[in-house]
Amino acid sequence: MVDSNRLNEAAAASAGSPDAGNFLVAGIYLDDQSSHVVVRGNTMAKLPVGIFIHNTSYTTVENNRIWLASQVALWGSMDRTDADWMTGNLWRNNEIVPTVHAIWTDGQLPSFKVSQAFWFWHNMGGEAALGAGHNEFTGNRVIQAQGPVSAHAWLRGLGNERYVDASEWQGLNPGEPTPSRPVRFDPMLTTLGPEQVVDAGFDAGLTSWRTYQNPVGSGYAVQPLASLPGCIGSCMQLTAGHPYDLLASIPFSLRAGALYLYRWTAVMPSTSGAEVGPPYVSREVSPWDVMADAKGFAGYIPRRAGAGETLMYESYFMPKSSAPARVNLQVETARVPVALDSISVREITGFSLAYLWDWSAVVFAPGDGARTVGCAELGWPVGCSVIGTAGEALALPLTLPAGTARLLMRGDSVFRR
Ligand SMILES: [Ca+2]
Known part of the structure; x- marks a missing residue:
C-alpha cells in the first residue's frame, strides 16, 4: 500500500x-x-x-x-x-x-x-x-x-x-468521463493585426462566401442559422456529403513569411460528434495549394468534439506567398450538420507566453497544523482573485486544514480566456 x-x-x-x-x-x-x-x-x-x-x-x-x-x-x-x-x-x-x-x-x-x-x-x-x-x-x-x-x-x-x-x-475506456473545463487559460497571449476574412461571422449569410459540392458525395447542405447557442449571432451550418465539399471565403491577401493565427468555431449537433477538416487556407485559384510554408500548421487543439460541444480551434502558420488566398472550411464527418462561426485569419504582431505560475498555484498545509494563504503566499499581486478546480470562486485568505493540499487558479490572470 x-x-x-x-x-x-x-x-x-x-x-x-x-x-x-x-x-x-x-x-x-x-x-x-x-x-x-x-x-x-x-x-x-x-x-x-x-x-x-x-x-x-x-x-x-x-x-x-x-x-x-x-x-x-x-x-x-x-x-x-x-x-x-x-x-x-x-x-x-x-x-x-x-x-x-x-x-x-x-x-x-x-x-x-x-x-x-x-x-x-x-x-x-x-x-x-x-x-x-x-x-x-x-x-x-x-x-x-x-x-x-x-x-x-x-x-x-x-x-x-x-x-x-x-x-x-x-x-x-467506456468508464471514463468527459474531461471538465471549468475555466480556460491560454498558453500565450497574442496581439493581432486586422481580420482578413470578409464577413467572418456570417452576418450576411452566404453573400461573401462560396460553396463547392463534390459530385460523388450525397447529403450535402448549407444552411444559414440566425442564432444557435455557441455562435455569436448568426452562423453557417455545413452538412458535408463528401469531405471535399467546402465553404470558401472571398479572397484576401497574406504577407509571405509573417506569422498568422487561423481560428474557427464549430458547434456540434446535439445528436452526434463530428470532425472538422484540417486547416486549408489555399491559393484563390488553381491548383488551390495550401498557402502555409513547408512547416505547415501548428496547434494543439483537436478538430473533433462530441455531441453538443462548441469547439474553438486555433492554428498557426507562415504563408509561403503573398498571392490572393482564401479559407476553405470542410467537415470530415459526412451527413452531420456542423455550425461554423468566427472564422478568422489575422497576422500576429506580438505575443507573450504563459508560465504555470501565471495561472496556477499548489498549496500544502503541514500535517501538524492548518495553513492560511493569501495572494502573497500564492505569488500573485494584492487583490488577486482565486478559483478552485471546479471553477468555484474562493475567498481569501483561505485556510487549508492540516495535511491537505489544493490546486488554486488565478481568476484574474491575463491568460484567462
Ligand atoms: Ca456569427
Missing part, C-alpha cells in the same frame, strides 16, 4: 547528462514484476511523471491527485516480450490536471508541449490490452484548464503508436 504521500516539484538532476531525464522521475514508480499494490490518496504536483507502473500486475491506482505533470500523469508500460507482465490493473477515480506550454522564438512557428493524462504502452497487446480485467481506466477526472487537446493520451504497442483525444480515449 502506497497511501497519502505528498510530492512536489521533483526533477532529474541532469547537469552533465545529454538527457533531460524526463523519463526517469516519477512521483511513484512500481517496477518490474510488482503486483497486488494499492496506490491510493497520494497528491503530487509539477513532476515529469505522476504514477508509473512498469510490467506490473493486479495493482490498483485510485483516488490520487496528479496536478501539472510535465510529461504524463498516469503511465502504464509493458515492454517485455516473454510474457504479459501487465494485467489485472485498475486506474480509477484519480484527478488529473495536464498542461500546455507554448514554445516560441520570434520569427518562427510556435510549438506546443502538451502533457498527457495517460500513457498506455503494451508490447504484446497494444490497445487490445485495455479493458476490464486487463487494464481498466475508469472514473478518472481530467480537468482541462487549458482547453481540449488533441494529444490527451499516448497509446503504444509493438511497432505502432498514436495520440488520441479525449473522445477517442473514452471510446476505448
Whole structure:
C-alpha cells in the first residue's frame, strides 16, 4: 500500500547528462514484476511523471491527485516480450490536471508541449490490452484548464503508436468521463493585426462566401442559422456529403513569411460528434495549394468534439506567398450538420507566453497544523482573485486544514480566456 504521500516539484538532476531525464522521475514508480499494490490518496504536483507502473500486475491506482505533470500523469508500460507482465490493473477515480506550454522564438512557428493524462504502452497487446480485467481506466477526472487537446493520451504497442483525444480515449475506456473545463487559460497571449476574412461571422449569410459540392458525395447542405447557442449571432451550418465539399471565403491577401493565427468555431449537433477538416487556407485559384510554408500548421487543439460541444480551434502558420488566398472550411464527418462561426485569419504582431505560475498555484498545509494563504503566499499581486478546480470562486485568505493540499487558479490572470 502506497497511501497519502505528498510530492512536489521533483526533477532529474541532469547537469552533465545529454538527457533531460524526463523519463526517469516519477512521483511513484512500481517496477518490474510488482503486483497486488494499492496506490491510493497520494497528491503530487509539477513532476515529469505522476504514477508509473512498469510490467506490473493486479495493482490498483485510485483516488490520487496528479496536478501539472510535465510529461504524463498516469503511465502504464509493458515492454517485455516473454510474457504479459501487465494485467489485472485498475486506474480509477484519480484527478488529473495536464498542461500546455507554448514554445516560441520570434520569427518562427510556435510549438506546443502538451502533457498527457495517460500513457498506455503494451508490447504484446497494444490497445487490445485495455479493458476490464486487463487494464481498466475508469472514473478518472481530467480537468482541462487549458482547453481540449488533441494529444490527451499516448497509446503504444509493438511497432505502432498514436495520440488520441479525449473522445477517442473514452471510446476505448467506456468508464471514463468527459474531461471538465471549468475555466480556460491560454498558453500565450497574442496581439493581432486586422481580420482578413470578409464577413467572418456570417452576418450576411452566404453573400461573401462560396460553396463547392463534390459530385460523388450525397447529403450535402448549407444552411444559414440566425442564432444557435455557441455562435455569436448568426452562423453557417455545413452538412458535408463528401469531405471535399467546402465553404470558401472571398479572397484576401497574406504577407509571405509573417506569422498568422487561423481560428474557427464549430458547434456540434446535439445528436452526434463530428470532425472538422484540417486547416486549408489555399491559393484563390488553381491548383488551390495550401498557402502555409513547408512547416505547415501548428496547434494543439483537436478538430473533433462530441455531441453538443462548441469547439474553438486555433492554428498557426507562415504563408509561403503573398498571392490572393482564401479559407476553405470542410467537415470530415459526412451527413452531420456542423455550425461554423468566427472564422478568422489575422497576422500576429506580438505575443507573450504563459508560465504555470501565471495561472496556477499548489498549496500544502503541514500535517501538524492548518495553513492560511493569501495572494502573497500564492505569488500573485494584492487583490488577486482565486478559483478552485471546479471553477468555484474562493475567498481569501483561505485556510487549508492540516495535511491537505489544493490546486488554486488565478481568476484574474491575463491568460484567462
Ligand atoms: Ca456569427
